[in-house]
Amino acid sequence: MKHLPSLLFTLVLTALSCPVFAQSQEMIPAELATKFVGKDGMVCGKVEKARYAQNSEGEPTFLYMGGAFPRHTFSARIAGSDRGKFGFAPETLEGKDVCVLGRIQRDASRAEIEVSSPASLKLATIKK
Numbered sequence: 079m080k081h082l083p084s085l086l087f088t089l090v091l092t093a094l095s096c097p098v099f100a101q102s103q104e105m106i107p108a109e110l111a112t113k114f115v116g117k118d119g120m121v122c123g124k125v126e127k128a129r130y131a132q133n134s135e136g137e138p139t140f141l142y143m144g145g146a147f148p149r150h151t152f153s154a155r156i157a158g159s160d161r162g163k164f165g166f167a168p169e170t171l172e173g174k175d176v177c178v179l180g181r182i183q184r185d186a187s188r189a190e191i192e193v194s195s196p197a198s199l200k201l202a203t204i205k206k
Contacts, residue, residue, distance in 0.1 A: 104119075104120070105120055105121075105122045105177065106119045106120060106121045106122065106182075107121075107122065107123055107144070108121055108122065108123030108124075108143035108144030108145075108150075108151060108152040109123070109144045109145065109151050109152075110151075111144065111151060111152040111182055111189035112151060112152075112184070112187075112188065112189045114182045114189070115182050115183060115184045115189055116181075116182065116183075117181070117182055118179075118180065118181050118182070119179075119180075119182050120177050120178070120179050121143070121152055121154075121177065121178045121182065121189070121191060122175070122176065122177040122178075122202055122204055123143040123144055123152070123175065123176070123204070124143060124173070124174070124175050124176075124204075125141045125142065125143055125171045125172050125173065125174055125175075125176055126142050126143060126144075126145065126146050126147060126150060126172075127140075127142040127146070127147040127150070127172060128140065128141050128142070128168065128169035128170070128171055128172035129142070129147075129169065130161075130167070130168075130169045132158075136157055136158050136159070137157075137158025137161075138155050138156060138157055138158060139155070139156040139158075139161060139168045139169055140153050140154070140155055140156075141153060141154040141156075141168065141169075141171055141172075141176065141178070143176075143178075144188075150188065151188055151189065152188060152189045152190065152191075153185065153188060153189075153190050154176075154178040154190070154191050154193050154199065155185075155190055155191070155192050155193065156168050156192075156193045156194075157192070157194065160193070160194045160195070163194075163195060163196055164196050164199075165196070168199070171199075171201075174201060175201070175202045175203060175204045176199060176200060176201055176202055177199075177200045177202045178191045178193060178198060178199055178200075179191075179197075179198045179199075179200070180192065180193065180198050
């Protein structure tokens with residue numbers, strides 16, 4: 079990952095894509111998401127680990143990207159109340175390349191996007 083800035087990322091959004099938003103947004107690699115805190119963006123990368131925290135307050139699901147958990151640099155957080163909006167269990171995205179659309183926020187030393195709709199989460203093909 080030390081050569082990340084020099085990598086060429088090609089991205090093809092799939093199911094439920096929003097072409098207008100996707101074309102107006104540049105892809106932000108998950109490893110660089112902390113540089114875009116406070117802005118709307120499209121953060122993309124491999125879901126290194128996914129976790130449904132059923133016993134935590136709000137029963138969130140976390141998709142950890144930008145490095146191996148717990149040293150990841152980015153996470154997508156889906157509130158338990160929003161899980162029913164997805165036609166699949168979000169933790170099945172572990173190991174897949176995805177793009178997360180929304181407002182990039184800070185979570186400790188990491189970046190995070192709160193995902194409240196399936197339209198904000200896209201499968202992607204990322205070529206390096």
